[in-house]
Amino acid sequence: xxxxxxxxxxxxxxxxxxxxxxxxxxxxxxxxxxxxxxxxxxxxxxxxxxxxxxxxxxxx
Numbered sequence: 001x002x003x004x005x006x007x008x009x010x011x012x013x014x015x016x017x018x019x020x021x022x023x024x025x026x027x028x029x030x031x032x033x034x035x036x037x038x039x040x041x042x043x044x045x046x047x048x049x050x051x052x053x054x055x056x057x058x059x060x
Contacts, residue, residue: 005026
């Protein structure tokens with residue numbers, strides 16, 4: 001049986017990921033934006049950094 005877990009940034013701590021993985025869950029946790037994340041996703045953005053779209057986009 002596949003088990004999935006989805007939550008927001010309030011649960012974005014490594015210990016929580018480890019617990020989910022140990023229990024066999026697949027998970028998606030929305031992270032807050034920060035300089036490191038923005039730098040890593042910059043090539044994937046359609047708009048130049050600093051000119052963010054007003055539309056929220058979520059991909060799962």
